[in-house]
Amino acid sequence: xxxAARMIVSAVLMTLVMAWLTACGTNTPxxxxxxxxxxxxxxxxxxxxxxxxxxxxxxxSTPPKLEIIQVRLKQVEPLLIDNLPAYHFxxxxxxxxxxxQQQVIQRxxxxxxxxxxxxxxxxxxxxxxQSTEQGRQASWRTYLINLDKIL
Numbered sequence: 001x002x003x004a005a006r007m008i009v010s011a012v013l014m015t016l017v018m019a020w021l022t023a024c025g026t027n028t029p030x031x032x033x034x035x036x037x038x039x040x041x042x043x044x045x046x047x048x049x050x051x052x053x054x055x056x057x058x059x060x061s062t063p064p065k066l067e068i069i070q071v072r073l074k075q076v077e078p079l080l081i082d083n084l085p086a087y088h089f090x091x092x093x094x095x096x097x098x099x100x101q102q103q104v105i106q107r108x109x110x111x112x113x114x115x116x117x118x119x120x121x122x123x124x125x126x127x128x129x130q131s132t133e134q135g136r137q138a139s140w141r142t143y144l145i146n147l148d149k150i151l
Contacts, residue, residue: 034076034087035115035117035124037071037073039115039124039145039147040071040073040089040091040113040115041068041071041093042145042146043089043126043145044068044071044093044111045066045068046126046143046146047111047113047126047128048066048068048095049066050143052066064097064098064099065097066095066096066097066098067095067098068094069093069094070093070094070107071092071111072091072092072093073089073090074090074091075088075089075090075091076088077089081114081116081140082116082140084117084119085116086114086115086116086117086127087114087115088113088114089111089112089113089114089115090110090111091110091111092109092110092111093109093111094106094109095109114126114127114128114129114140115127115145116140116142123144123145124145125142125144126142126143126145127140127141127142128140128141128142128143
């Protein structure tokens with residue numbers, strides 16, 4: 001393809017992408033920069049850690065060491081949670097379970113996490129919808145994502 005034709009195709013594609021982004025922006029909240037993939041990975045790790053703690057407590061056992069790797073994002077949706085910017089992420093991850101005698105790897109585990117940006121814009125929190133008694137509206141509970149601690 002000649003250089004001039006490539007430039008025209010590129011310009012048309014850029015125009016279409018800009019129009020699509022503008023159209024999408026009219027129906028969704030403006031949230032600024034989305035969290036990084038690394039932050040999403042830490043949110044997945046925090047959610048798994050919370051679930052693991054509940055199970056360990058219920059079973060009265062020692063928790064195995066877990067490591068979250070290979071996070072793949074499949075869907076990102078901007079939204080507002082309690083009038084603060086947030087994102088809903090869906091995708092898959094690989095989990096390494098380190099047991100005393102062996103290591104187990106589980107691939108393609110689905111995840112569904114919500115990240116909420118705080119008012120100051122300096123921190124992100126994992127948001128989890130809390131179930132309530134029948135007839136009452138569900139509410140969000142948020143947990144600070146510690147950037148130093150990773151599973």
